[in-house]
């Protein structure tokens with residue numbers, strides 16, 4: 001069996017972590033008796049600087065029909081972020097109805113949390129982030145640019161269907177994990193979208209009487225991600241709140257360099273996209289020290305999505321094994337001086 005994978009390394013350390021993770025994914029796949037047929041797309045900021053666009057006009061069409069997409073990161077210090085992201089990554093999420101973004105945050109054995117008193121296994125949560133609308137809806141405008149009465153409007157859009165899709169996915173996960181669901185909103189201040197969201201959680205929740213539902217406002221939830229991260233299980237949140245909470249989740253479980261994500265297509269038959277939660281990290285680009293494990297773990301999520309759960313599990317346990325080994329190489333974000341290559345070489349030895 002061969003899967004058709006679109007590979008978009010993108011910008012900055014995105015290129016480094018994708019190049020590093022690829023042979024690890026290939027080795028795990030070969031072990032499990034399948035292979036990955038990549039088509040690589042050199043889209044991103046270099047292309048923008050050369051040709052004026054992040055991807056070609058038919059870019060979306062060229063990704064359609066693939067089994068999955070693996071993305072590195074997008075973002076360049078010399079180009080406004082809203083140009084690069086709205087030219088490549090955000091349209092993929094939106095056009096392919098990748099409405100559910102699943103972002104686990106696990107404190108692995110051998111990894112130090114910056115929070116006192118937490119050890120391996122103590123933090124194990126997953127955020128379900130709405131991924132195509134909410135605060136990221138491209139609705140708004142800017143008028144009277146440069147004048148004193150300049151005004152910019154940035155509207156959030158919440159559809160019942162989009163909300164229901166992510167809420168249902170979160171309830172399903174909570175059922176599978178036998179745990180609870182924390183619904184994060186700001187419905188005390190935002191009386192339309194966030195109240196629709198709360199209504200949908202209440203309605204869908206009736207179908208899942210065994211799932212305990214906790215409600216938190218996003219400010220308090222942010223505090224509790226630091227104060228009591230061990231008590232979260234499944235968290236469901238809007239696009240922006242999910243974005244913020246998943247950086248928090250990443251750092252309380254050790255590093256941005258360990259946090260994977262899946263952008264899952266829900267409506268229609270389009271590919272899903274897998275990518276680390278982190279960005280292009282211009283502060284460490286070119287140094288060979290980017291942590292490749294978030295991308296490897298995103299690859300494990302990709303394998304699960306393809307129905308290759310054995311390979312996914314093997315990848316994740318190789319990562320867990322490495323992290324638990326005090327003598328194994330680690331990148332500086334985890335407190336050791338090893339490089340990206342040393343980490344993946346070691347990982348391949350463990351597969």
Ligand code: NAD
Nearest residue numbers: 073074075076081256257277278279280281284290291333
């Ligand atoms: P970032 O995630 O790139 O970096 C934040 C911090 O985490 C930096 O100190 C960085 O060195 C560190 N870090 C991130 N990934 C790491 C890794 N794998 N190993 C070791 N350290 C790592 O966030 P930022 O600095 O806010 O954004 C940089 C650029 O990336 C911006 O252009 C932003 O828009 C973009 N961005 C893109 C994505 C994406 O493509 N999905 C996600 C986030 C940010």
Ligand code: IPM
Nearest residue numbers: 074075085090243277278279
């Ligand atoms: C992420 C990133 C993106 C997001 C940015 C770069 C648009 O922060 O994937 O978490 O907010 O979705």
Ligand code: MN
Nearest residue numbers: 243244247277
């Ligand atoms: Mn983010």
